[in-house]
Each structure stands twice: as C-alpha cells, then as structure tokens.
Amino acid sequence: MNEITLDVKIARTKIDRNIYGHFSEHLGRCIYEGYWVGEDSEIPNVRGIRTDVVNALRRIKVPVMRWPGGCFADEYHWMDGIGPREQRPTMINTHWGGVVENNHFGTHEFMELCAQLECEPYVCGNVGSGTVHEMSQWVEYMTFDGKSPMTDLRRQNGRPDPWSLKYFGVGNENWGCGGRMRPEYYADLYRQYGLYARDYGDNKLYRIACGPRNDDYHWTEVMMAQAGNDQLPGEPYMDGLALHYYTSVRRLPDGSREGSATQFDESGWIEIIAKGLVMDELIRKHSTIMDKYDPRQKVAMIVDEWGTWYQVEPGTHPRFLYQQNTMRDAIVAATSLDIFNHHCDRVRMANIAQTVNVLQAMVLTQNDRILLTPTYHVFEMYAVHQDATMVPVDVQSECYAFGGYSVPAVSASASIDDDGKLHITLSNANPHKDIPVTVFVRGMKGSTVSGRMLQSGAMSAHNTFENPDKVKPSTFTGAKAVADGLSVLMPKMSVVALEVA
Numbered sequence: 001m002n003e004i005t006l007d008v009k010i011a012r013t014k015i016d017r018n019i020y021g022h023f024s025e026h027l028g029r030c031i032y033e034g035y036w037v038g039e040d041s042e043i044p045n046v047r048g049i050r051t052d053v054v055n056a057l058r059r060i061k062v063p064v065m066r067w068p069g070g071c072f073a074d075e076y077h078w079m080d081g082i083g084p085r086e087q088r089p090t091m092i093n094t095h096w097g098g099v100v101e102n103n104h105f106g107t108h109e110f111m112e113l114c115a116q117l118e119c120e121p122y123v124c125g126n127v128g129s130g131t132v133h134e135m136s137q138w139v140e141y142m143t144f145d146g147k148s149p150m151t152d153l154r155r156q157n158g159r160p161d162p163w164s165l166k167y168f169g170v171g172n173e174n175w176g177c178g179g180r181m182r183p184e185y186y187a188d189l190y191r192q193y194g195l196y197a198r199d200y201g202d203n204k205l206y207r208i209a210c211g212p213r214n215d216d217y218h219w220t221e222v223m224m225a226q227a228g229n230d231q232l233p234g235e236p237y238m239d240g241l242a243l244h245y246y247t248s249v250r251r252l253p254d255g256s257r258e259g260s261a262t263q264f265d266e267s268g269w270i271e272i273i274a275k276g277l278v279m280d281e282l283i284r285k286h287s288t289i290m291d292k293y294d295p296r297q298k299v300a301m302i303v304d305e306w307g308t309w310y311q312v313e314p315g316t317h318p319r320f321l322y323q324q325n326t327m328r329d330a331i332v333a334a335t336s337l338d339i340f341n342h343h344c345d346r347v348r349m350a351n352i353a354q355t356v357n358v359l360q361a362m363v364l365t366q367n368d369r370i371l372l373t374p375t376y377h378v379f380e381m382y383a384v385h386q387d388a389t390m391v392p393v394d395v396q397s398e399c400y401a402f403g404g405y406s407v408p409a410v411s412a413s414a415s416i417d418d419d420g421k422l423h424i425t426l427s428n429a430n431p432h433k434d435i436p437v438t439v440f441v442r443g444m445k446g447s448t449v450s451g452r453m454l455q456s457g458a459m460s461a462h463n464t465f466e467n468p469d470k471v472k473p474s475t476f477t478g479a480k481a482v483a484d485g486l487s488v489l490m491p492k493m494s495v496v497a498l499e500v501a
C-alpha cells in the first residue's frame with residue numbers, strides 16, 4: 001500500500017529558499033563560456049555575462065550562488081581579479097586541468113552576475129593558501145562603507161558603494177584540497193580567520209565553516225565543540241557548518257569517477273538513486289552531533305556541495321567535469337530536495353554543483369546554444385517550496401529493488417505557501433511500474449488539484465543540442481481530489497508537482 005499522510009495544521013518550519021541554492025566554480029567551462037563571454041562577444045550579453053543563461057536561471061529563481069570554489073577558492077587570490085581586465089595577472093588553475101586562468105571574472109563580475117540573477121552572493125574565502133590579512137581585506141573591500149585603503153581601491157575600480165554580502169565561507173574542504181588539515185587545526189584557523197572577517201556597518205556576515213566530507217562525524221564533532229558550541233563565550237563562532245556529499249559509482253585514486261552519465265543499465269540506475277538517498281542518513285547523523293552542542297539550532301547545516309558525479313563526457317577534458325544529465329539525475333535531484341525539505345529545521349542552505357557545464361548542471365552550453373537539463377526542470381518544479389512552510393509527510397512506499405539495492409519507490413515532500421496553497425512534490429524511482437498513491441490530506445479542504453510532471457520513456461533520457469526538449473515538464477492529469485485527500489497515479493520514473501487549492 002502506498003500512502004502519504006500529511007497534516008497542514010502541524011506545518012511550522014519555513015523551507016529556506018536557499019535550500020534551492022547553487023554553486024559555480026572556476027572549473028572547466030562553468031564560469032568562462034558558461035556565464036562569462038566578455039563584453040565584445042557575439043553571444044548576447046549584459047556587461048560580459050551571457051543573457052541566455054541568466055534568463056534560464058532566473059526562471060528557476062536561483063536564491064543564492066556560491067563562488068569562486070570549491071578547491072579553487074583555497075588558491076584564489078582575490079586581488080588578482082580586480083582592476084582593468086587586461087592588466088589582471090594570470091594564474092594556473094592547478095586543481096582543474098592546469099589551465100591558465102586570466103582572472104577576467106572576479107569580485108565585480110561575480111557581484112554583477114548575482115545582481116542579474118537577483119540572488120544572494122555567497123563568497124568562499126581562502127584559508128588553504130591565503131593569509132588572515134588577505135581574507136580580512138577582501139571582506140573590507142566588499143562591505144566597508146567608510147574610507148579606507150580597500151574602499152579607495154574599490155572606488156577606483158568603479159564601485160563607490162559597498163555590496164551587501166551575507167554569506168561568507170571560511171575555506172573549502174580544508175580536510176582535503178583546502179589544506180589537508182586535521183579538524184583540530186582547522187577549528188583554530190576557522191576561529192582566527194572568522195574573527196578577522198569583520199562585520200562593517202549594517203553588513204552582518206553569516207560565517208560558514210568547512211564541515212565534513214560524507215560520513216566524517218569526527219570532523220563535525222570537533223568543529224561543533226570548538227566553534228559551534230553554544231557554551232563558548234559570547235555565542236557560537238559560526239552560523240553554518242558545510243557538508244559535502246556527492247553521489248557517484250566509485251571515486252578513482254586521481255579523484256575522477258567511474259560510470260557514464262548516460263550509458264547505464266538498471267543496476268546503474270538504482271545504484272545512483274540509492275546512493276543519493278544516503279543524504280538522509282548523513283543529515284540525521286551530523287544533525288544529532290550538532291544538536292548535542294547547539295540544541296537551539298543556531299548553527300545551520302549548509303550542504304554547499306552535492307549532486308551526481310560521473311565520468312566526463314567522451315572527448316572532453318578529464319578535469320573539466322563536463323557531464324550529461326538524465327532522468328536518473330532528475331530523480332536524485334527530486335529525492336535530495338525532498339530530504340532537504342524534511343530537514344529544513346537544520347538545513348538552511350544547499351548548493352548543487354555546479355549550475356553550468358560542470359557536474360549536475362542546470363544548463364549546458366555549446367557556443368551560442370544552451371540546453372536545459374532534466375535537473376533544471378526539477379528545480380523549476382520544486383521552486384514553489386522556496387520560503388513556504390514545510391508540511392511534515394509520512395510516506396509509506398513499496399520498495400523498488402534490483403540487484404543488491406532496494407529503495408522506497410516513492411519519495412515526497414510538501415509545503416503550504418502564503419496563499420494557502422498546498423504543494424506536494426513526488427517521484428517514482430521504479431522504471432517499470434506506475435504506482436497508485438493515496439494522499440491523506442488533513443487540516444485543509446482542498447477541492448482542486450493541478451499538476452505537472454517530468455517523465456520520459458527511458459532511464460537515460462536526456463536533452464541534447466540536437467534534441468533539447470526531449471525531457472521537459474508536461475501537464476499531469478493523474479491526480480484527483482477524493483474524500484480524504486488525493487488519489488494519484490505516479491507514472492514510472494517520473495517527478496510530479498501538485499498544487500492543491
């Protein structure tokens with residue numbers, strides 16, 4: 001029996017819109033080609049940023065964008081990315097293919113991108129190879145309103161007013177590419193760097209510490225004890241602790257991954273979906289540790305890197321992480337977003353990696369063309385949950401099993417918006433079977449239900465530049481209002497968004 005029970009009356013926690021956040025790094029063709037084409041490009045652009053990509057991303061209501069990395073952040077020296085572009089020094093992007101980075105996209109260009117997207121900037125500072133002084137000056141450059149050497153420099157570079165910057169990351173993956181540190185060492189560095197990343201005037205930084213990779217619970221334990229503990233003098237020294245978890249078949253010694261994004265059979269389908277669901281266990285266990293030190297939940301869990309990671313597309317640079325995106329990724333996106341919604345008391349931001357042309361992207365570009373991926377469509381369908389109030393759901397689902405894996409076939413989450421409309425998002429991971437689901441709706445008498453669905457006939461269905469609309473949402477007619485709620489026939493391998501009013 002497949003049943004979902006929800007009670008609108010017990011809804012009380014807001015789903016922070018930032019759960020639908022994004023991450024864009026100086027990696028492969030994400031920044032350059034993906035966003036930045038330069039003011040002289042024939043590709044339509046506004047101040048160097050391509051218009052087609054911005055317009056597409058505005059439609060999914062990107063709330064927050066994390067930049068410049070990733071591993072790149074801990075070797076980025078922000079002063080190289082300001083001033084006249086032709087005079088900016090170059091650097092080698094050692095993590096991502098050893099290519100030359102010309103620094104044409106820097107702080108001003110990133111802030112311009114966020115302005116065009118109408119999203120909040122989330123800047124990640126350099127702890128691994130940068131100094132306290134350098135990080136402190138960057139914050140001063142971006143946010144100080146008075147007169148100082150940094151603000152004079154900013155004015156000289158064409159920006160008299162400070163930007164408003166809330167989210168600031170103090171390093172990235174400092175257990176790995178960000179310095180190979182032990183948590184005890186990083187915790188002290190976090191306290192030091194975080195202190196000198198000052199609040200200027202009304203600009204109050206929301207400091208995000210590097211958190212654990214996957215199931216490294218010791219890292220969380222140490223960070224919460226040393227910097228997230230509400231018994232520390234004053235208050236916790238951090239506002240958020242970042243968790244990174246990628247869904248992949250297998251990580252190879254060189255950091256690359258096994259498994260094609262598009263050439264897989266049913267065992268590859270279920271394996272990735274099952275591994276995506278591990279996110280729930282990770283959030284629960286890290287949250288339990290956080291609760292011990294921060295029972296009032298002042299410190300947020302920020303899942304600022306997540307998504308699927310496969311072998312790169314054949315013929316592309318192995319370190320550019322360019323991959324295609326199928327219905328399998330759509331299911332992982334839907335189930336992950338459901339998980340974040342369920343845990344919205346602690347999870348207050350998540351940033352899928354990496355928006356354009358890298359990993360589980362929303363948009364792929366080829367010269368002057370773009371295509372929208374199945375994951376893009378899931379984000380568009382789920383945008384209704386942004387800042388709505390989460391309605392707890394109890395999902396009783398049959399299992400879908402294949403090979404050594406078994407997962408609940410149906411995933412769901414729900415929210416109620418300011419207009420009193422109930423939004424339920426669901427997915428069916430079973431590639432063979434349509435599943436009838438009874439949804440018991442309590443605390444609300446909805447009489448109309450409408451829906452949209454993302455479905456395609458094949459597990460590996462995806463959009464290409466030749467056929468960009470193969471996978472796209474359509475009207476869903478498989479739900480009807482019944483006495484106690486809804487009766488829904490969930491099509492095989494589909495994602496559905498319902499609105500009940």
Ligand code: AHR
Pocket residue numbers: 025069070071072172173305353354359
């Ligand atoms: O998103 C790609 C990389 O994955 C990031 O640079 C790094 O933080 C993580 O290991």
